[in-house]
Amino acid sequence: MARVAIVGGAGYIGGELLRLLLGHPEAEVAAVTSTRLAGRRVDGAHPNLRGLTDLTFVDPGSLEEYDALFLATPHTETMGRMTGYAKIATTIFDLSADFRLRDPEVFRRYYGLPHEAVDLLPEFVLGLPELHRDRLRAADRVAVPGCMATAGILALRPAAAAGLIEPEVTIDARTGSSGSGATAGPENLHAERSGAMRVFAPTRHRHEAEIGQETGLSVRMSATGVEAVRGVQVLCRARLAPGADERAVRAAYRAAYAAEPFVRVVAQKRGLYRLPEPKILSGSNFCDVGFAADGERALVLVAALDNLVKGGAGNAVQCMNVRYGWPERAGLTFAGLHPN
Amino acid sequence: MARVAIVGGAGYIGGELLRLLLGHPEAEVAAVTSTRLAGRRVDGAHPNLRGLTDLTFVDPGSLEEYDALFLATPHTETMGRMTGYAKIATTIFDLSADFRLRDPEVFRRYYGLPHEAVDLLPEFVLGLPELHRDRLRAADRVAVPGCMATAGILALRPAAAAGLIEPEVTIDARTGSSGSGATAGPENLHAERSGAMRVFAPTRHRHEAEIGQETGLSVRMSATGVEAVRGVQVLCRARLAPGADERAVRAAYRAAYAAEPFVRVVAQKRGLYRLPEPKILSGSNFCDVGFAADGERALVLVAALDNLVKGGAGNAVQCMNVRYGWPERAGLTFAGLHPN
């Protein structure tokens, strides 16, 4: 049994961590913080947890010592506090963007301010078991990647690694509204956001930096908010390398993900759900990955996941399972719903 | 040509007034106010109006004199300012709740504070042409009823007036999110409000007072927020008076609304859209009204409208048309969309 704490527990990622960790056979949630709601019951902020817990939020200042700490705070809020957090927990899973990028210069370019803890950057392992499982087994500093980044990396990496595509790719990402967090502003008012197709990042979405770093590709990424609460989908366009075809792509993906507990290859020729789609993934830790080629060297790759689960909290729990040597599916067995 | 001004023009009712009045053959929009956005273009707040107007918002303090003034400000904000408004406009259409209830005691009970302009109450005519057309022809103070109230009154009034139902009725109202206005709080965050069935008023919804006043019935009303941006539907339950049946109800509604330009009787025995439904009414000034009896004296009455149009701005424009002797449909010809 590991005693864990969640910082930023009143947010959407915090709430999802709570849902997953309360149901985890090996973890005990010892503390959940909220500045705003300290003293209040956690099921006030997260009504799905009614009847499952009597926990109340504590102020971040009153944290004690834990085996593991999950940071679900906004980006740029954790880098300055990491030294403090390191004093109260052995293992830290940071879900913010602060320690994902190895190069502080790239961080500055995408986040608009200098990194405040450059010396700590090398301690972090990117929390993507599909790429870094071995290093994660012993990692005490884990930087969990962004939701669209995880989708993009899992969509592109096998093709890139096998040399099946040329290095220039574009990504069109679509996302639900929970990606903006529980403290989103008027742009997320229901009457404005409902039914939207909002190209909020026509160029240079931040996650292109993470995807570039992990795949070695040169990535151009746009992002559009569409009608959904949960869910991210990326549609990637690449050019097949000379000699490559859809069949070779299928073989590479089948091989890369055969043993993965949470990646499924979905590239069907029939049926309604031929390519990955988030609506059947809500609540599940799956990332579905698929592709289609047009016969003229254009390859489209598609991935889908639940931004709060495989795109965040679930992936962090999977990393914890790897780190502690627990079964990788522990606490993550929910399959997703159809219809939904 | 009448010169009109809109107070509260950055809100949802304000924006809808603007859309309708810009397209009105007899009205000229001379000023639109916003405290927050004074000096900014109105199409910044209302992107559907791009290309149709170059108006900018002015501060309420800089209003001059107009033929007609439309007040689209929150309730309890107009009663204290009415004397001031009266100085700058001949005719005033107040879309807030402040002057709808004739009895200040009822106002206090439903709005939780004493009425600040009791002496002005008798000057107001309720802005419902279907009930008060004759008085509206000469009215210079018009209190436009609430969105659910309009639906409830138009659903119940003919039956009540003809003595076809007993006086105790219950109403379950459903509403879209635009009913909360453009300045709604965290309860209207997309991730929370999307797909909701939120019984925000299980008992004593405020509009029961207006409906009771206009129908003479004793009304108990609940309201639920459902997934929609625009749209209100009321489902009313009444008991048929002895001897009354569905046929008599149909005859009464047909007669009551035969000459009405914006009320349609929708009570079909076949087809997908047998009873009134708001989704095909978005943008239109129709209120559809229907009913069904169960053969044992239980009568269900249903009405639907677009809360921003027949439930607010459109109805105000219809009142203006009546007041000025213009064709009642002027500026209100949009039919609604199907599918939608």
Next chain:
Amino acid sequence: MARVAIVGGAGYIGGELLRLLLGHPEAEVAAVTSTRLAGRRVDGAHPNLRGLTDLTFVDPGSLEEYDALFLATPHTETMGRMTGYAKIATTIFDLSADFRLRDPEVFRRYYGLPHEAVDLLPEFVLGLPELHRDRLRAADRVAVPGCMATAGILALRPAAAAGLIEPEVTIDARTGSSGSGATAGPENLHAERSGAMRVFAPTRHRHEAEIGQETGLSVRMSATGVEAVRGVQVLCRARLAPGADERAVRAAYRAAYAAEPFVRVVAQKRGLYRLPEPKILSGSNFCDVGFAADGERALVLVAALDNLVKGGAGNAVQCMNVRYGWPERAGLTFAGLHPN
């Protein structure tokens, strides 16, 4: 380990049974039928199950012998086949409407044709553990109640049983589109059904018979299709008995449901989710129940559930757990999502 089979496994209830039973620690799914899709993989019809099963559908005619049989076929399709089913399974959970009503005359009135197996009716126990747990422990014929019926019964029964309300109640039910099944017609085309507030049953919805039977109340029920895939909510209106008040109601519900694993009392005075709402229940087996009184003897009771889970497949699995003496929560631990 019990060997179970599902008849009608290509439908929505069939798919949900499959999801739950594949994850159930004590059950083994031995067969799933579909006439249309015999020979095809079940994950073709239920894409959320990809990677979790290699089962294929079999024709109903090729069923063998099983410990338990779940019937997820349309109503009026099981009564004539029950004798045949009884030959191949010890325990039968019928999710259709055919054996829910004890009185064949009531069945005829609501379903429009005579019951074909009147002699078998007394063998059935209604599959609602909250009411019939003791009898279910030994029941081999279980008639699982309808989705809105379950919500209505759980909303009303404690108040009725404690004599807190008068016997005449009305129910306004709202439902998502999955309630119409996977073989629904053009009325469920997305462009028609999306954003609907369709009063498809203004009076005499069928489930009022089940609710009346189980609560002893006289029920008038309407039903409206609203925008949602999963989810049922009922809003019930009753009159408090002389002397009763909200506090007494709260005490009765607290007592009635204190030990229930899947009923939560939700009647809060603060927060966004004060009364039961289905959107946070998708996939979970909870039925949330709440209430509010208006101080003048009007009582509103609200219940919400996922029609495919507590309203159908989950409830059937709960009944199986009771019948076999397994932990009642086995296979049913998913909590539901927020936001969602």
Next chain:
Amino acid sequence: MARVAIVGGAGYIGGELLRLLLGHPEAEVAAVTSTRLAGRRVDGAHPNLRGLTDLTFVDPGSLEEYDALFLATPHTETMGRMTGYAKIATTIFDLSADFRLRDPEVFRRYYGLPHEAVDLLPEFVLGLPELHRDRLRAADRVAVPGCMATAGILALRPAAAAGLIEPEVTIDARTGSSGSGATAGPENLHAERSGAMRVFAPTRHRHEAEIGQETGLSVRMSATGVEAVRGVQVLCRARLAPGADERAVRAAYRAAYAAEPFVRVVAQKRGLYRLPEPKILSGSNFCDVGFAADGERALVLVAALDNLVKGGAGNAVQCMNVRYGWPERAGLTFAGLHPN
């Protein structure tokens, strides 16, 4: 006054034509056909038209002679019947795909069967006033382009014409469910289609042929069904030609569309609706067009429209206005709604 008839009037495009033509000051709807619904009222299929017309459908076989004929029938259904239609109408607006592509070989490649009226192809002018206004003034055979094609062409054409972009572009299109028509199959069942992000055409969407033909670009196009009933958005990626930048693009678009009644340039640096988005365009004939460059020669172009209006019926009416010399906005003044 022109006497017009609509073939395929029970479909979604047919219904939209009816809505627009009934409100058109210069057109009189003389006949509307439906095989399935001959003899029935048109407001049965199109409930938004209740109270506005008493028309009933006629069988296509009983058509007489008209000034103009609008064909709203499925593709491959009009080419074989064109000679017949030509006998009964002076001017024909074909909304199907049959006469849009000048090259019958391209038609065969994208539609999978040989063109049946190759000799008639040269008679047709593509119904896009922004490109072909002059020829349309005298055209009696008009092939109205596809919904995504119109968006793609209007998004790309000014940049292509001005030589601001290199010739290889990719397009990711998103579409609502009404694009599938009123007779769509199970893939459009609400429970399956709701909340979808369905990449139904990962490569080679048919409209790339039309876009290529009209812009001279080499187009690769994918299409995704997202949650919406109405609305199409295209996100196009191009590479700026050497020396070109966003400023040059803005100048070109401003110039190209300055005098266009139905194209607005929307490329803002602030606000919620910075780039084109369909939700505020429902029912309107606008196509909004915008763009953003990333400073490294990557250019993203975005266009949005209502597929049933500017993407179909509204555009056809605009073409009719051009053809008959009527004001181009006649019958097309609805602005769209916000919020919506």
Next chain:
Amino acid sequence: MIACPECEASVDLPDAPRLNEILECGDCHAELEVLSLEPTLVGLAPEVEEDWGE
């Protein structure tokens, strides 16, 4: 332990309650204000109405 004035559920008191501190009833989620300390009395804190749907 103290009884919620709204719903009579028992509410845990903090070890050292402070005057005007806000507690929360776990049952009806009412906000309770500590009105006096010896004896400890609580009352309902003022409620904020949502204003949905006009």
Next chain:
Amino acid sequence: MIACPECEASVDLPDAPRLNEILECGDCHAELEVLSLEPTLVGLAPEVEEDWGE
């Protein structure tokens, strides 16, 4: 066992395949038609195009 002509995944054959029987590849979900019996050969069954979005 036979290789899927679409994706080369191995597909289980039924015990006694019948001519023109439709099989399904578990990997790419292609429909395969049994074209001959000795030897057992399969081909892609004709595909139905969805017609979304015109």
